[in-house]
Amino acid sequence: MDNKDLFLEQIPLGPMENFVYMIGSKSTREVALIDPAWDIDFLLNFIEQQDLKLSSVLVTHYHPDHIGGGMGGHSIEGISDVIEKNPVKIFVNKHEAEGVKKVTGVSDTDINIVESGDHLTIGLNDIEFLHTPGHTPGSQCFKINENLISGDTLFIQGCGRVDLPGSNSDDMYHSLRKLSELPNETILYPGHHYSPEEFQSMEKTKEQNMYLKVPDIVTWRQIMG
Numbered sequence: 001m002d003n004k005d006l007f008l009e010q011i012p013l014g015p016m017e018n019f020v021y022m023i024g025s026k027s028t029r030e031v032a033l034i035d036p037a038w039d040i041d042f043l044l045n046f047i048e049q050q051d052l053k054l055s056s057v058l059v060t061h062y063h064p065d066h067i068g069g070g071m072g073g074h075s076i077e078g079i080s081d082v083i084e085k086n087p088v089k090i091f092v093n094k095h096e097a098e099g100v101k102k103v104t105g106v107s108d109t110d111i112n113i114v115e116s117g118d119h120l121t122i123g124l125n126d127i128e129f130l131h132t133p134g135h136t137p138g139s140q141c142f143k144i145n146e147n148l149i150s151g152d153t154l155f156i157q158g159c160g161r162v163d164l165p166g167s168n169s170d171d172m173y174h175s176l177r178k179l180s181e182l183p184n185e186t187i188l189y190p191g192h193h194y195s196p197e198e199f200q201s202m203e204k205t206k207e208q209n210m211y212l213k214v215p216d217i218v219t220w221r222q223i224m225g
């Protein structure tokens with residue numbers, strides 16, 4: 001894979017320490033927005049100012065701090081505002097589609113359903129979709145060359161909550177197992193800025209993150225209550 005063509009921008013946005021990501025190709029200038037929320041004009045202006053072209057929206061999971069929608073009586077900007085201003089397809093895991101539609105009001109025709117192992121090409125860059133249920137049923141991570149964009153599945157020092165509606169603690173265990181098999185040189189880019197580092201190698205994360213070190217599911221269940 002040609003890393004020289006990869007464009008990757010990590011953008012802290014909103015009051016909940018979310019990271020929005022922009023990934024794409026330096027040669028074709030196409031970019032995808034990952035979990036765009038909070039300030040859509042800012043993100044679309046950024047794309048325009050850098051002479052980039054939005055080609056798709058990728059969703060890690062359906063929580064409104066990542067994709068917009070209603071939360072606690074407030075309305076958060078998100079994917080429905082993006083496609084209203086700049087119509088592109090929204091890539092959603094098949095187990096997350098219902099939740100995404102319900103939270104944001106987007107329709108079936110706005111969505112491109114993906115499954116684990118599916119790929120999307122942007123310029124010379126390959127994006128692989130990895131289904132990582134646990135935080136939500138259709139949570140997914142994106143593997144782009146040697147980078148992993150992990151949403152709320154894996155944080156640098158933790159993992160996503162599994163006590164919410166739609167969460168499943170056992171599924172999270174298996175998803176974290178799957179991510180811990182990624183090569184050490186993979187760079188982890190989480191969905192929130194919850195630790196001093198903004199990104200970190202999987203090698204260091206495997207050494208430091210206690211949730212990746214749980215030896216078996218029995219121990220996991222004891223820890224997670």
Ligand SMILES: [Zn+2]
Nearest residue numbers: 061063135152
């Ligand atoms: Zn979440």
